[in-house]
Amino acid sequence: MSLLEVEGLSARHGLLNAVREMSFSVADQQVVAIVGANGAGKTTLLRTIAGAHPAAGGTITFDGLDITRMPAHRRVREGIALVPEGRRLFSELTVEENLRVAGRRARPGPWNVGSVLDAFPMLTPLRDRRAANLSGGQQQVTAIARALMTNPRLLIVDEVSLGLSPTAVDTVYAGLGRLRDAGATLILVEQDLRRALSFAGHVLCVLEGRVVLAVPAGDLTREQVTEAYFGLQSSEPR
Amino acid sequence: MTSTSADVPALWAVRRSSTGTRISSAALLAAGVALFAVPFGFAAGVVQQLTTLFIFMILAVMWNALAGYGGQVSVGQQAYLGSGAYATIFLTQHAVPPYLAVLLAAVASALLAVLLAPLLLRLRGGQFAVGSWVVAETLALLVALDADLGGGTGISLRGLNAYAPNLRRAYTYWITLAILLLLLGLVVYLLRHRMGVALQAIRDDEDAAAALGVRTGPLKFGLFVLAGFGCGAAGALTLANTLFIQPQSIFGVQWTAYMIFMVLVGGIGTFEGPILGAILFFLLQQQFAQYGAGYLIGLGIIAAGFALYLPRGLWSLPADRLHLRLLPVGYHLQRRVARPSARRSDV
Amino acid sequence: MNWINAVVQGLLLGGLYALFACGLSLLFGVMRIINLAHGDIAVLGAFLVWSITTRANVSPLLGLALALPVMLALGYALQYTVLARSLRGGTLTPLLVTFGLSIVIQNGLLQAYSPDVRSLGGSAGTLSTGSWHLTAQLSIPYLGVLTLATAVLMLGGLQLCLRHTGWGREMRATALDSDTAALVGVPASAVYARATAIAVGVATVAGTFLAVHSTFDPSSGPTQLIFAFEAVVIGGLGSLWGTLTGGIVLGVAQTIGATIDPQYSILAGHLDFLGILASPRGRSLITRSTT
Amino acid sequence: GKLADDGAQATGSTLKIGFVSPRTGPAASFGEPDGYVLSLARKAFAGGLTIGGTRYDLQIIDRDGQSNPQRGAQVANDLINSDGVDLMLATSTPETVNPVSDACEAAGVPCISTVVPWEAWYFGRGAKPEDKQAFKYTYHFCFGVEQFHQAYTHLWPQVPTNKKVGVMWPNDSDGNAIRAALGPLLAKDGYTIVDPGAYTDGTNDFSAQIAKFKAEGVEIFNTFPIPPDFATFWRQAAQQGFRPRIAQIAKTGLFPSQVEALGDIGAGLASAAYWTPTYPYTSALTKVSSKELADGYQNEAGKQWSQQLGPSLALFDVAAAALRAVANPKDRAAVAKAIGTLDVQTPVGRLRWGKGPNGNVVATPILGGQWVRTTGGKYPLDFVLCENSSDPNVPVAAQLKAYGA
């Protein structure tokens, strides 16, 4: 049974078609990595799923519910959380306040300020620091922690390891692993292919707004993915 | 990243003008010059109304330069209107011929801007807006303290009665038109010059602009003083056109409201928008002002309506649909045509 | 003695300015809207309170209590119908919208109520004219004390809520980045509507106090606006405690200026404001981020 | 080429009269009765005017000056240049009247105006005290400082006081004119003036002034403020225990609503009027008496009469007389010249130019009186005249009572 069903989804920026009739589905408790070159439309796709960008066509179904026109904040209540590109923390709020804002209307679940800080111990000394004064990596971790506070069933992370030091990447993936093990579904954009292929069960390659490859991660070689990046392979139906 | 080919500059060229912009800017210039003939062929009413319209245009163009290109959202440009008008009064009281006084008063307003710049330009955003407004109010109060300038009562410009009515109208018209064309020319020059992009960069992110080597201080200062000059000229011309001023009205914040209206309704950050906005504002006033409160309600509804349904202003309609540009002020990178096909195969 | 009286009266006057500035500060802090219609909304509120007070022949405070729900609802409606859309157009669009709103309210009131001046002072009875006479030179008016107390309560209460409640955090978060707030489940437009409703409500309170303090007519709105803006800026944009301080600083500057010479009253307030902007210390005061 | 001349000149058989007054903005309450007055004038002119054997149609074009000088000048210029008016009328506050007059003077269009103290109109527009007739085209009728002086010195002795006058004269057109002229005149009559200094319109606190009045033991109080400032002041005065025996207000308190708004502390204020329904005069043009004028307005508009009715209608009386006084009413210079010699019956009295104070101005009376509570009438307050020194034809209704007595 698939948790997320995307049918013929399109999204535009003005005249530019950033997402063109994409169709794919994500099963419950699956981990999907989305890869693709700069400007392929990954961010736009994720934002459309989370409701931060309007769909120009097609449908998005979440757990049997058509959410194509649902506003973003309601999708959060249904269990979709997005870690947006560029972190987008509330800059004047402290780290803890950032977490609490997200926790206020959260679905019930295991994540709260305490458990999130346990999962990302590097945040504990930063609790009372204003988000604007964090380093790039610290912001990235806070953004992921904040998304967890909503207790998502589907967590979408755009550029997971961007700006993270190697140890921080390990911590973050450990946290995501715990989430996966607790039964959540994950969609990640990750440019570190090795990571992506080892962590994700499925890989979705996006090229110029289209899904060109959608296969289980185990069946995939780096070469196949690289080819898909540059469009050398004819698109396969999922 | 693509590998660098040695002849990139040969492959690409920056275009600033096109046949379209060349024709339209020539036509605009011709139209501007032709307007000088109006007092010979048209009725007095037309001349006087065009003068009013040109003053509105000066105000709109200046406010747009400040806010739309420079990011300085001033709510206090009436300070210069007032200083321009009162400097004219002061100068005529000291035996300067009225029309010379108008020009000198504009310069005096620019000087006032020079004096105020160190205080105001340190402020940003809302603080700048409110700070500039308070400066205008302060000036109004100071002028009201000066009995020689009529105090709070207001004062008339008497020297112009020496001219026959039709001469006075024509002179005022010509000076207004000349100043308008001068300011438009300056703005176009600014936009074509590298200062144009630098100012817009400051508008978008002042720190980032500084980090790219832009001396933000002098540029902001220059623009601020230019706007002081323009608004000062508008104030002096308003006085020449209406003959009577009072501190509370010439320094009144409604002027800023009008400027915001004209610029935003026309299209902020474009050259053509404010001019269009000024024309619309003028026509509305001309046609409907007699309906009193109803007119003002309508004006308010139009302002809100534009903000809600056409936030980029009137000019965005033709500009978006027809890709219309009247002036050669942008930069466009184009691939040069007719490359030998051999080029492509080695990519 | 005169000076003490000046300071006391200035303090009380500052309460009125702070009250006026409160809604402005809130809208600016939360929605980054410079609301040019603020004064007119206050006058609209005053007209509503006046209508209720004279129709039902009740005290202005009761009239205010009855008018508040209506004005709060109006605030909600204002956000959903007008402001929400204008916010999408960048920072200047709301400026144009509120300018439009300002003249619509002003002239709408002119049509509905005629240009006659009105006041709530008469129906407020001794509240508007009574005072504690401490010495021959120093008397403390009931109204001033009530105004100041209301201002402290409202601004202080709102500030505490913004800082320490989940509700306030949501509001601040939405203020900083409404799109992202939606991504963590905060309905931005509802939060904005709440802020607008509160701002309109507080403006109504301010308008009512002004109406008891003095008279009002459809064109009275803009006159108090600049003082309110000054208070907001002196206090630091978006900080409500700061706004209270700003209002008081302004009020005291005006009364002290007037004691030197009446014509320096308003001028002293403006010069004080500009002086604060110019002084390095003052600037660090106002640029300090206070939320 | 040749420069275009002034608009539609001397053609057609329609005479156009422009009428500018503030209908919106802060001075809108002055313009409020104009709608009614205009309807009377239009009715009277409906049959046109026959002048020198020629019948002319008459058209009145009214415009809103928005209480703003720049707007006032612009509508005046449009009326002159686009509509080609033959005669301009303007009323109420210097913001509207002065720029309209200036525009007319500059364009050579005759203009008649009122309801600006004549000094503010004459000197405010640049005339010098030694000028006999500073303007060629613009004429004015209104009270001046001398009339206030006369009214006050006849009114105040009706209540015994220590003759100490506390004054609150703002730094605006009226305040400045009054300070310059009325102060010295009162001092000459033995009044002690306690003047804390000019204040700015829009001031929100008057504790400094009140403290001074209390310290000096002031018993007469005089002010020329805008209405909200007076309300603020008067409430603060009550709070701080300043209670003069005579509270003489001008500029505010012209209209009943302004006094009503003060509530309990409004009754008993002394004021002065340039017209009331008890004026025993009839409009020459419309043949409407003062009483009929007030009643008509109260019926039509459902509002209490206001002093503005008189002078506004008087403008049309003068206009008609001026047009009739020349052979060719399209000859602007002739019309202007004729105004300077007119003698017209209007609701505010008989206006005769040429008798001073200068060639452009007729000074009209202003009579002292008091706002009193009515018993059982439709309106809570009424203005009763207490002295008639500058126009003895107008009946006096009562003696001045001490404030709060």
Next chain:
Amino acid sequence: MSKAIPAARALTGRGLSKRFGDLVVLDDVDFSVVAGDAVGIVGPNGAGKTTLLNLLAGSLRPNAGTITLDDQDITTTSPATRCRRGIGRAMQIPRPFAGLTVLENVLVGASYGAGLRGQHAYRHCAEVLDTCGLIELANRRADSLGLLHRKRLELARALATGPRILLLDEIGGGLTDAEAVDLVVTVRKLRERGIGVVWIEHIVHVLVQAVDRLVCMDAGRIIADGDPQAVLSDAVVVDAYLGKAQ
């Protein structure tokens, strides 16, 4: 780039310290880069790398220490002046001029930072845009770019100022492998032209391909400095930064 670059220039910071309130972010750091040299900086999140760059570029003033460029003290000069003297900088969090096109963004750097006019500036911009892979997007408004293109624009703007010392903050994050290889090639080329490069990056395997020297920071101090491979195998560095993953 079209400018001739004099040999052996150096940007040096000595004894740099930076505090935010009680928090010591940089503690007595010595750092220097010579023209034609490429230095990589790594270190855990929050180590103070960006802060060091901020001090060198002039966006922040140090609490102690001096910064010199070619033996001239520039500790207190403004970012704009430093830029014109040849210090170019790409920010970790891109801040493009949203209302300008990509070309115009770059043009600001070319005409003010590098002081080029007219056709010279245009040619320079075209080269830089081509180098950074943005030439096809030259006429797009900068606010329509995705994150990675914004990062490239940061690089392009910094390059356009004609720097002799280029400070890069995580411009390679989020690049695909192929794109990263391109970037390495670009940086090598810059170095060959005599530009001194300081590059902060967490993708160590990419970074080491481009730099001759690697600096590792931790908690406001430099804990290792030297040959990249040596630094990476340093136990202290492994412990503080790389963790057991490497």
